[in-house]
Amino acid sequence: MRLYLYHKCQEQVDTLPSSIRKKVYQFMKKIQENSKSAAIHLEPIKTFKDQSLRSARIDQTYRAIVKVSDAGEDYHLLWVDHHDKAYNWAQKKIVGYNKITNSWQVFTSADDVILDESEIKKPTRNEHLFSNYEESQLLDIGVPHILMPAIIALKDLDDLDKLSPHLPEGVFENLFYLLDGGSINSIITEVREASETTTEESGQSIMDQRSFLEIPDNDTLLEALSGDMLKWKHYLHESQALIVNKDYKGSYKLTGGAGTGKTVAALHRLRVLSQRDGLKGNILFTTYTKALTDNLSSLAASIGVNMSRVEVSNIDAIANVLALKYNLIPKDSKLLGISYANEARPIWQEIIEEKIVHYEVEFLEREFNDVVLLNDIKNLSEYLKVPRTGRGKAMGRRERKDAWQVIELFREKLTSRNILCREDMFNRVSEQLSSIEIKPFAHVIVDELQDLSNVELRFIRALVKDGENDLFLVGDPMQAIYQRNLNFSKAGIHIRGKRSKRLRINYRTTEEIKKVAISLVNSHEFDNFDGEQESKSGYISLMHGLSPSYDIFKNTEQELSFVLNSVKEAIEKGYSPAEIVIAARRKKDLKHYKTNLHQDGIPYYEVHGDFKNLSLPGVRLSTLHSSKGLEFKLVYLVNVNIDTCPWRPHDYREWEKGEQKTHDKSESSLMYVAVSRAVERVIISGVGEKSILLNF
Numbered sequence: 034m035r036l037y038l039y040h041k042c043q044e045q046v047d048t049l050p051s052s053i054r055k056k057v058y059q060f061m062k063k064i065q066e067n068s069k070s071a072a073i074h075l076e077p078i079k080t081f082k083d084q085s086l087r088s089a090r091i092d093q094t095y096r097a098i099v100k101v102s103d104a105g106e107d108y109h110l111l112w113v114d115h116h117d118k119a120y121n122w123a124q125k126k127i128v129g130y131n132k133i134t135n136s137w138q139v140f141t142s143a144d145d146v147i148l149d150e151s152e153i154k155k156p157t158r159n160e161h162l163f164s165n166y167e168e169s170q171l172l173d174i175g176v177p178h179i180l181m182p183a184i185i186a187l188k189d190l191d192d193l194d195k196l197s198p199h200l201p202e203g204v205f206e207n208l209f210y211l212l213d214g215g216s217i218n219s220i221i222t223e224v225r226e227a228s229e230t231t232t233e234e235s236g237q238s239i240m241d242q243r244s245f246l247e248i249p250d251n252d253t254l255l256e257a258l259s260g261d262m263l264k265w266k267h268y269l270h271e272s273q274a275l276i277v278n279k280d281y282k283g284s285y286k287l288t289g290g291a292g293t294g295k296t297v298a299a300l301h302r303l304r305v306l307s308q309r310d311g312l313k314g315n316i317l318f319t320t321y322t323k324a325l326t327d328n329l330s331s332l333a334a335s336i337g338v339n340m341s342r343v344e345v346s347n348i349d350a351i352a353n354v355l356a357l358k359y360n361l362i363p364k365d366s367k368l369l370g371i372s373y374a375n376e377a378r379p380i381w382q383e384i385i386e387e388k389i390v391h392y393e394v395e396f397l398e399r400e401f402n403d404v405v406l407l408n409d410i411k412n413l414s415e416y417l418k419v420p421r422t423g424r425g426k427a428m429g430r431r432e433r434k435d436a437w438q439v440i441e442l443f444r445e446k447l448t449s450r451n452i453l454c455r456e457d458m459f460n461r462v463s464e465q466l467s468s469i470e471i472k473p474f475a476h477v478i479v480d481e482l483q484d485l486s487n488v489e490l491r492f493i494r495a496l497v498k499d500g501e502n503d504l505f506l507v508g509d510p511m512q513a514i515y516q517r518n519l520n521f522s523k524a525g526i527h528i529r530g531k532r533s534k535r536l537r538i539n540y541r542t543t544e545e546i547k548k549v550a551i552s553l554v555n556s557h558e559f560d561n562f563d564g565e566q567e568s569k570s571g572y573i574s575l576m577h578g579l580s581p582s583y584d585i586f587k588n589t590e591q592e593l594s595f596v597l598n599s600v601k602e603a604i605e606k607g608y609s610p611a612e613i614v615i616a617a618r619r620k621k622d623l624k625h626y627k628t629n630l631h632q633d634g635i636p637y638y639e640v641h642g643d644f645k646n647l648s649l650p651g652v653r654l655s656t657l658h659s660s661k662g663l664e665f666k667l668v669y670l671v672n673v674n675i676d677t678c679p680w681r682p683h684d685y686r687e688w689e690k691g692e693q694k695t696h697d698k699s700e701s702s703l704m705y706v707a708v709s710r711a712v713e714r715v716i717i718s719g720v721g722e723k724s725i726l727l728n729f
Contacts, residue, residue: 035106
């Protein structure tokens with residue numbers, strides 16, 4: 034006997050009172066112990082479209098809907114609700130096994146989903162939304178044969194959207210992707226591969242596993258019905274499951290928009306590798322931000338990662354440990370760019386005043402960071418040859434010589450003060466690791482790849498030997514808010530053949546929020562880290578809700594009053610203060626909100642990008658940058674106007690056009706990050722004139 038839990042039923046059970054959840058647990062436990070027991074009493078209901086569905090008594094008021102296989106060996110718990118509501122849910126449902134997808138599908142019977150029966154009586158090849166595809170092709174991407182009349186009745190995308198709640202999971206995604214330019218042959222190949230791939234634990238196809246969790250023991254049952262189970266730990270989309278379970282001959286790259294489950298895939302990949310028998314060497318899971326790694330360690334342990342084989346650490350900490358191990362830096366050196374981020378500018382200014390050079394401080398800083406350190410330039414000869422892509426106006430040989438003299442003097446002053454650039458530390462360690470045979474790690478998984486530059490990427494390449502499953506690299510090019518230069522080929526990383534994938538299903542936000550988020554970056558092109566353009570098409574959210582709003586006020590007092598009243602209303606409606614964030618481009622823009630929340634007795638917590646104390650109660654106050662990596666049910670973006678979005682420094686007009694474009698692109702990405710933090714609602718406000726980025 035096998036017992037399965039439908040993921041939507043698990044969500045439904047979470048909403049029930051704890052006393053009812055206990056009774057559901059007891060009911061399922063009875064099935065586990067003796068599925069043939071008369072005490073279970075599975076009752077057929079004549080009015081159900083699907084006569085294989087059964088009703089079972091949870092108590093006097095609540096009923097469970099169960100699918101029992103013909104052989105009586107498989108039990109699928111589909112729904113639990115009040116008697117009438119449970120029956121209404123099941124009334125028109127069909128639960129069928131699709132041999133093409135090798136999975137159980139839950140959908141509404143065809144008679145009840147055709148939008149207009151008159152439209153399908155005499156369909157022609159040019160009438161319906163999917164006329165360009167053969168019916169056999171639509172069947173091959175998962176459409177149940179019984180629903181084909183409903184599919185060929187569709188006239189436009191609105192019709193498909195209305196039909197989506199009645200379709201099996203995955204079918205709507207595939208149909209939407211077709212309309213957004215996806216290849217039918219590629220989708221068929223993905224469906225076939227997912228249907229033929231089974232999980233080691235349950236033997237289910239990964240197409241089936243995305244919707245149904247097998248309950249093999251009492252511990253899993255307790256977790257599933259406790260109200261605290263995190264779905265991402267058990268239910269993986271087939272696109273994620275295919276990626277995390279495969280072996281690759283070399284490095285693998287995974288991209289995707291905000292909320293598409295990239296980090297979830299990376300964590301499950303870590304679990305798969307850590308549990309491999311015969312694994313030699315440790316696995317590193319790393320990212321740019323220390324705060325993220327603190328959170329990732331606990332998440333990894335919670336899904337069964339063998340932590341004895343794993344090190345979870347931010348990339349700077351790993352580089353520092355190795356630099357000290359190989360005596361590449363003094364133990365007491367100050368690292369410019371980490372602890373001493375603000376010490377560079379006074380030194381540049383000091384040199385300019387001493388030597389009376391004609392270069393501006395900003396130019397020298399960027400030249401040093403974006404050309405010299407990025408390319409690990411050690412002498413004038415190398416500097417004269419290196420391309421200065423993206424640096425604006427070209428420099429002649431004499432100009433480069435002059436600039437190099439200033440750069441050398443800057444480095445001398447750093448050395449005399451025991452200061453070392455963090456990028457220099459990375460470059461030294463990379464060079465050392467490249468010269469030795471035994472590497473520190475057997476496999477490396479990198480999350481939030483877009484936050485890195487080629488300096489860190491060369492270091493990552495040097496941490497592990499070229500070979501099977503060496504690097505698993507995860508990121509979103511559209512979230513590149515730090516203006517970093519990143520290119521795999523230049524860092525010695527080669528992604529070949531089918532070792533690259535883009536996730537498209539958004540699990541965090543509603544479709545309405547997703548559309549606004551994507552619109553913020555639509556006018557820019559993003560490199561996929563390997564010299565090609567990252568596609569923005571095909572992204573879809575399976576949830577719907579209110580569209581983001583944008584209100585402009587005459588003064589700050591009006592905006593403040595509007596936001597605070599809205600926050601109070603949200604809390605009165607049941608939102609926890611911790612589910613709400615008020616975010617702004619600059620920290621000073623949050624000062625009045627902090628004061629007024631305090632005066633109104635509403636608890637608040639200031640987010641500093643360190644993820645510490647996030648369990649504390651209170652409305653979150655955050656800059657846009659510090660909100661990265663977090664999510665909230667309700668997001669308020671304040672003081673968003675033509676001056677702050679995009680924000681531009683005072684000397685912006687003096688920059689080269691290429692530098693202006695790069696800056697504006699990162700500002701668009703920052704707003705994309707901010708909007709995509711929301712799960713249910715985004716409320717944007719400002720004073721004065723509307724931002725040119727927000728066209729809705």
